[in-house]
Amino acid sequence: MTDDLPPLRAVVAAHELSAKKTLGQNFLFDLNLTARIARAAGPLAETTIVEIGPGPGGLTRALLAEGATHVIAVERDSRCLAALEEIAAHYPGRLEIIAGDALSCDLGALVGARRPARICANLPYNIATALLTRWLESAAWPPWFDRLVLMFQKEVALRIVATPAMRADYGRLAVLANWRCATRILFDVQAAAFTPPPKVTSSVVELVPRAKPLPCDVKLLSEVTQAAFGQRRKMLRQSLKSLGVDPAALLEKVGIAPTKRAEEIDVQGFVALAQALEHFRKKT
Numbered sequence: 001m002t003d004d005l006p007p008l009r010a011v012v013a014a015h016e017l018s019a020k021k022t023l024g025q026n027f028l029f030d031l032n033l034t035a036r037i038a039r040a041a042g043p044l045a046e047t048t049i050v051e052i053g054p055g056p057g058g059l060t061r062a063l064l065a066e067g068a069t070h071v072i073a074v075e076r077d078s079r080c081l082a083a084l085e086e087i088a089a090h091y092p093g094r095l096e097i098i099a100g101d102a103l104s105c106d107l108g109a110l111v112g113a114r115r116p117a118r119i120c121a122n123l124p125y126n127i128a129t130a131l132l133t134r135w136l137e138s139a140a141w142p143p144w145f146d147r148l149v150l151m152f153q154k155e156v157a158l159r160i161v162a163t164p165a166m167r168a169d170y171g172r173l174a175v176l177a178n179w180r181c182a183t184r185i186l187f188d189v190q191a192a193a194f195t196p197p198p199k200v201t202s203s204v205v206e207l208v209p210r211a212k213p214l215p216c217d218v219k220l221l222s223e224v225t226q227a228a229f230g231q232r233r234k235m236l237r238q239s240l241k242s243l244g245v246d247p248a249a250l251l252e253k254v255g256i257a258p259t260k261r262a263e264e265i266d267v268q269g270f271v272a273l274a275q276a277l278e279h280f281r282k283k284t
């Protein structure tokens with residue numbers, strides 16, 4: 001589905017939106033591709049979508065054309081706002097533009113009571129991991145979003161969906177993401193699809209929040225994974241020393257051999273370690 005707004009290249013030229021590297025600006029002009037990403041976030045009817053970094057509005061237009069009832073688009077680059085206003089005028093009452101930094105926005109508050117709500121974005125790569133970590137560490141769970149459909153560099157996408165079998169990619173991000181969500185890579189996007197093209201292939205990733213993740217304090221899980229993966233080549237009896245409790249006792253309580261390394265422990269194992277850490281800290 002397309003709209004009768006001007007072609008994106010013409011919009012970029014008219015508003016002089018030369019891409020800024022510091023803002024992670026790699027724009028998508030291919031309507032088939034933006035429609036495919038929008039459909040991956042569907043069905044969109046009666047749905048509120050939060051888009052981070054709409055830029056000149058390629059994905060925004062696809063989300064609206066594919067039927068999103070309401071799009072809240074958060075853009076830091078004020079040069080893009082006039083182009084986004086033109087889209088808002090074309091879809092009256094359906095596009096809300098927020099000028100600001102997504103890292104300091106309370107997206108849940110912007111969405112309010114509207115449900116279902118989800119995030120769909122071609123993320124600025126320089127802050128993509130920081131944004132995802134923030135959303136995954138939400139105090140409230142299940143969170144306000146029922147799905148995340150996000151473009152990352154492929155290397156980051158692999159780190160999100162990794163299991164212990166994928167040793168090089170498996171780390172803190174995979175543990176956090178897969179503890180709270182079911183994750184999968186939907187499809188890859190070649191560098192040539194972007195203007196300007198980045199140096200790497202990208203991937204669209206889907207994360208669906210689990211209704212009931214294994215019970216665990218997110219801060220303690222973060223502490224445990226930081227200690228373990230911070231020294232990933234070392235055995236856990238060594239790397240977990242920084243937690244300030246006896247690592248041998250901690251590992252014995254959860255039945256993990258002290259000679260194991262971080263990359264051999266699955267999400268369930270890390271959750272058990274975080275629960276045991278809470279237990280030991282309460283005792284002392």
Ligand code: SAM
Nearest residue numbers: 023026027028053054055076077101102122124
């Ligand atoms: N959605 C557009 C597309 O697909 O063509 C642009 C995607 S581009 C990869 C990333 C966008 O995020 C840019 O428009 C950039 O200005 C914006 N951006 C960068 N940092 C941001 C931040 N902290 N908060 C909100 N938007 C940001």
